[in-house]
Every structure is written in C-alpha cells, then in structure tokens.
Amino acid sequence: xxxxxxxxxxxxxxxxxxxxxxAMLAYGVIQISATVxxxxxxxxxxLGFCAVKQESKVFNGCVEEVIAEGKTNAQAVRFCNGGN
Numbered sequence: 001x002x003x004x005x006x007x008x009x010x011x012x013x014x015x016x017x018x019x020x021x022x023a024m025l026a027y028g029v030i031q032i033s034a035t036v037x038x039x040x041x042x043x044x045x046x047l048g049f050c051a052v053k054q055e056s057k058v059f060n061g062c063v064e065e066v067i068a069e070g071k072t073n074a075q076a077v078r079f080c081n082g083g084n
Contacts, residue, residue, distance in 0.1 A: 059080055062080040063077060063080050064076075
C-alpha cells in the first residue's frame with residue numbers, strides 16, 4: 001500500500017507542478033507581449049515627433065519667407081497658419 005500512496009503523491013505533485021508551469025508560461029507570454037507593445041508604442045511616438053519636426057521646419061520657412069516680403073512677425077505667423 002505504501003507504494004500505491006507514493007505513486008498517488010507523485011501524480012498529485014506532477015499535476016500541481018503542471019498547473020504552476022502553465023501559470024508561469026502564461027505570465028511569461030504576457031510579459032513579453034507587454035514589452036513588445038511598449039516598444040511598438042515608443043516607435044510610433046518617435047515617428048510622430050519626426051512629423052512634428054518636419055512640419056515645424058516648413059512653418060518656420062513660411063514665416064521667414066513672408067517676413068522677407070516685408071510683413072511683420074505677427075502678420076507672417078497669421079498668414080502661415082492659414083489667415084490672410
């Protein structure tokens with residue numbers, strides 16, 4: 001009977017370890033997914049800043065061009081923002 005009890009305990013232990021193993025695997029997958037999602041988000045933010053930088057260069061060029069035509073800074077900014 002002791003052999004039978006020992007084998008039942010072994011099976012029980014294996015089942016408990018399998019549950020913990022699956023939980024740890026799920027945790028690892030979730031952790032990696034979160035890291036990948038974070039990296040993608042940071043890349044998207046960086047690309048957004050590049051677009052803002054380019055738009056800023058174009059706006060500054062527009063302002064300088066309008067000022068060169070003889071208008072004031074305020075008039076140039078208003079013009080480049082879509083005003084008259």
